Amino acid sequence: MIIGTRGSNLALVQTRKVAELLKEKGFPTTEQIIKTDGDRFTDRPLYQVSTGVGAFVRELDDAMIADGIEIAVHSMKDLPTIRPPELVTAAVLERDSPYDVLLTKEGLTIDELPKNAIIGTSSMRRRAQLLRYRPDLQIEELRGNIDTRLRKLNEGQYDGILLAEAGLERMGWDDIVRVRLPIDEFCPSPNQGTVAVVALAGTPAVEAVSLLNHLSSQIETQTERLVVKDLEGGCTTPIGSYAKFEPNGKKIRVRAEVLSCDGTKSIKVDEKISVENWKAEAEMLGKKLAESGGKMLAEEAICYIQDLKEKKNK
Numbered sequence: 001m002i003i004g005t006r007g008s009n010l011a012l013v014q015t016r017k018v019a020e021l022l023k024e025k026g027f028p029t030t031e032q033i034i035k036t037d038g039d040r041f042t043d044r045p046l047y048q049v050s051t052g053v054g055a056f057v058r059e060l061d062d063a064m065i066a067d068g069i070e071i072a073v074h075s076m077k078d079l080p081t082i083r084p085p086e087l088v089t090a091a092v093l094e095r096d097s098p099y100d101v102l103l104t105k106e107g108l109t110i111d112e113l114p115k116n117a118i119i120g121t122s123s124m125r126r127r128a129q130l131l132r133y134r135p136d137l138q139i140e141e142l143r144g145n146i147d148t149r150l151r152k153l154n155e156g157q158y159d160g161i162l163l164a165e166a167g168l169e170r171m172g173w174d175d176i177v178r179v180r181l182p183i184d185e186f187c188p189s190p191n192q193g194t195v196a197v198v199a200l201a202g203t204p205a206v207e208a209v210s211l212l213n214h215l216s217s218q219i220e221t222q223t224e225r226l227v228v229k230d231l232e233g234g235c236t237t238p239i240g241s242y243a244k245f246e247p248n249g250k251k252i253r254v255r256a257e258v259l260s261c262d263g264t265k266s267i268k269v270d271e272k273i274s275v276e277n278w279k280a281e282a283e284m285l286g287k288k289l290a291e292s293g294g295k296m297l298a299e300e301a302i303c304y305i306q307d308l309k310e311k312k313n314k
């Protein structure tokens with residue numbers, strides 16, 4: 001079976017882990033690298049890259065459908081809500097760290113950052129959450145893969161940068177000093193820290209890949225998507241969503257929020273839903289989030305980003 005991947009080091013590490021797991025199950029694979037818009041255009045904000053939705057995914061989807069690549073490995077948070085019918089997410093691997101982390105040369109916490117510190121991130125969600133917590137911070141665009149972002153920090157272009165801890169974990173960079181940001185103030189992107197394995201529907205790859213599925217991670221990530229579905233935000237809208245099984249295994253704690261792009265307004269939910277009825281309860285919680293002002297904030301954010309895009313294109 002052919003396994004498609006982006007060419008970034010993180011994508012290759014993720015793909016080769018899946019290839020190893022499939023080989024252990026008796027399914028050898030060959031790797032094929034596909035370049036995506038998100039990798040090609042790193043000189044501009046993400047919201048300026050094609051539609052921004054699926055900027056790291058579209059070409060891989062197309063290659064699977066057109067060229068018969070049977071498997072593709074993605075950071076699940078990069079997968080858009082709407083997916084081609086020819087493709088199925090056949091497995092979600094066991095979740096890595098869901099946290100955003102702050103990286104500074106001195107290992108500072110967010111409270112220790114100097115006034116007006118310059119923080120690098122390309123995520124509108126992180127930007128909004130940072131400004132909500134520390135309105136004095138100067139948020140600057142930070143594009144490029146994880147290696148590039150670390151280099152820019154070390155060159156002194158920023159006082160600090162925000163990344164997903166999962167990326168550092170998967171690269172094996174345990175020695176890099178980072179400070180986890182609390183979920184209550186920095187709710188992660190939906191599905192942050194998980195790897196999804198997509199397969200071409202109707203091929204033997206679906207069954208082979210499904211052997212890698214980690215059920216609780218799959219339920220948590222689907223819950224996160226259901227809770228934000230009604231907001232109809234894109235992957236550049238400031239939306240966080242995080243679901244985690246309680247230790248007793250009978251409840252799932254769900255935290256989700258929508259923010260205005262400047263961080264001055266936000267709507268949150270934080271509730272425990274039952275495992276036995278998780279789909280219906282996640283959908284009800286999503287309706288509550290949307291109807292309590294979340295949908296309006298998401299629409300505001302989409303307009304704000306659209307205006308930004310138009311101003312940049314003038």
Ligand SMILES: NCc1[nH]cc(CCC(=O)O)c1CC(=O)O
Binds near residue numbers: 077162192193
């Ligand atoms: N396109 C950004 C992206 N997609 C997946 C990860 C990290 C790994 C993950 O969340 O699974 C990242 C980098 C980041 O958010 O710092």
